[in-house]
Amino acid sequence: MSYPERIIDIHTHIFNLKYLPIKGVMISRGINPTLAAGIEKILIALTGNYLNYNRYNISKFINLQDPNFEKDLFNFSMDDLVKDIGFKTTLETFESIQVQKALLHFAREKKVIEFFETENIDNLSENHEFLNIRLPYIISSFVRHVFETIEDGLNYLRWFLFMTLGEEKIIERMKNSYPSVQTFVFHMIDADWFFERNFSTYNIDQMLNNMSYLQEVNSELVGFAPYNPMRGTTGLRKIFDLIKMKKFRGIKFYPPLGYKPVNNSNFELNNLNYELFDLCLEHEIPIFTHCTPTGFEAIPHKSGLNSDPEFWEELLNQPKYARLKVCFGHAGGEDGWFAEYTPEDENLFPPKTEKNFYAELVYKLCINYENVFCEVGFLEHQQHKNGIANMQNRLEEIFRIDESGENKYEFRNKVIYGSDWHILFNHGLELNYINPYIKLFTESEILKKYSDRFFYKNAEIFLSNQFIEDSPI
Ligand SMILES: [Zn+2]
Incomplete structure (x- = not known):
């Protein structure tokens, strides 16, 4: 296996727990709001406020320098992790109103007698037996209960604990895990x-400041600023100015939060979106949009559907916006790309079902619009038995169609490598996410001709904007 000369990973995350509305995420996964608020408080208390923070000391479990770090993370059981959280939770956290309420709720429901025996919490600091024995036990059974209730709970817990690290530590890990990636x-x-959200540890200005600073001190990083239509024109201008100042490269658009590019029932929101699209068009600013029917849905099982590429098609169909630079994250979802396929099949994509119907449209938009791209992150290839082989067959056929000149814009000039690191942890996808793609693009006779496009050239084109024209990366 040989590595391409250069690799850009166009889809990563370096945020930690402070940036994540844990309470809301837990509620959207079916957890009672009182319990969710308690979990948020406990986890945030383990996170701390410094960029290089490591107090929770996940390194008790994991050596951050170890190249097999993710593997180790995924070896730990629910028992190991909840026990550790129990022992690391301080009296101060325990005494917070959110944690008290959550524990009371939990204890009543589960009849945890130990909790009710604590009668007077004011004197707890002197009650060593409670602090050393019962408190860690109560906290850990509470945390266990919550994470056992949600789907994929253990992977979520592992992911959350990883995110108690400071941002600088997270970046260090990313670089150690993927030494072959330059950007x-x-x-x-x-x-x-x-x-x-119960309480906010960071506000948006602090987040943007931190992320600009981290790009200044890590030349490998390129950031996309978050678009939030609820912040109105002022919010939009703020992130646009940062892009103009070269502090960020493009815009992240995230429909599962509850908005779509066009056709929102909120008329002001539609107008603001158009203000965004006009700015992006004028300055060739790239937009990266989430594109699967799921994700961090503000309205569970519903708002993910805002990611449907048909809304973008409606926008791109308007001649004025046909040249807008948009990249569809996750390639529309693995269900379309990994479904059974052999070159004899008449159709490139499987018949539409609720789960897979984004992939085909993403492909069509890529070959019909000059500046539409597609990124392959979070395709669950490590868990999909024949998925990657099906994807290979499908891509080979598509590249053959490209070569025949049938496609208006060639897909091989549009498809881009991305991983969705570290979010892929919450699905239990660990180390070496890139390897199956390296294998695909070095072993397949057709694909290997375009390996440089997939791993960096297409990304360079997507990532350029008017302000950094001379040196895209
Ligand atoms: Zn992502």
Whole structure:
């Protein structure tokens, strides 16, 4: 296996727990709001406020320098992790109103006698037996209960604990895990407005400042600023100015939060979107949009559908916006790309179902519009038995069609490597996400001709904007 000469990962995340509306995310996964608020408080208390923070000391479990770090992370059981959280939770956290309420709710429901025996919490600091034995036990059974209730709970817990690290530590890990990648494009989401958040550790200005600073001190990083239509024109101008000042490269658009590019029932929101699209068009600013029917949905099982590429098609169909630079994250979802396919099949994509119907339209938009791109992050290839083989057959056929000149714009000039690191942790996808793609693009006779396009050239074109024209990366 040989590596391409250069690799850009166009889809990564370097945020930690402070940027995530944990409470809202837990509620959207079916957890009672009182319990969700308690979990948020406990986890945020383990996170701390410094960019290089490491107090929670996930390194008790994991050596951050170890190249197999993710593998180790995924070896830990629910028992190991909840026990550790129990022992790391301080009296101060325990005494917070959110945690008290959550524990009471949990204890009543589960009849945890130990909790009710604590009668007077004011004197707890002197009650060593409670602090050393019962408190860690109560906290850990509470955390276990919550994470056992949600789907993929153990992976979520592992992912959350990873995100207790400071941002600088997270970046260090990303670089150690992917030494062959020269540039990491990271994306931010400004989500608090859409999820109920108990308390905010960071405001948007601090987040943007931190992320600009981290790009200054890490030449490998390129950032996409979060678009949040709820912040109105002022918010839009703020992120546009940062792009103009070369602090960020493009815009992250995240429909599962509850908005879409066109046809929102909120008329002002539609207008603001057009203001965004006009700015992006004028200055060739790239937009990266989430494109699967799921994700961090503000309205569970519903708002993910805002990611449907048909809304973008409606926009691109308007001659004025036909040249807008848009990249569809996750290629529309793995269900379309990994479905059974052999070259004998008449159709490139499987018949439409609720789960897979984005992939085909993403492909069509790529070959019909000059500046539409597609990124392959978060395709669950490690868990999909024949998925990657089906994808290979499908891509080979598509590249053959490209070569025949049938496609208006060639897909091989549009498809871009991305991983969705570290969000891929919440699905239990660990180390070496890139390897199956390296294999695909070095072993397949057709694909390997375009390996440089997939791993960096297409990304360079997508990432350029009017302000950084001379040196795209
Ligand atoms: Zn992502």
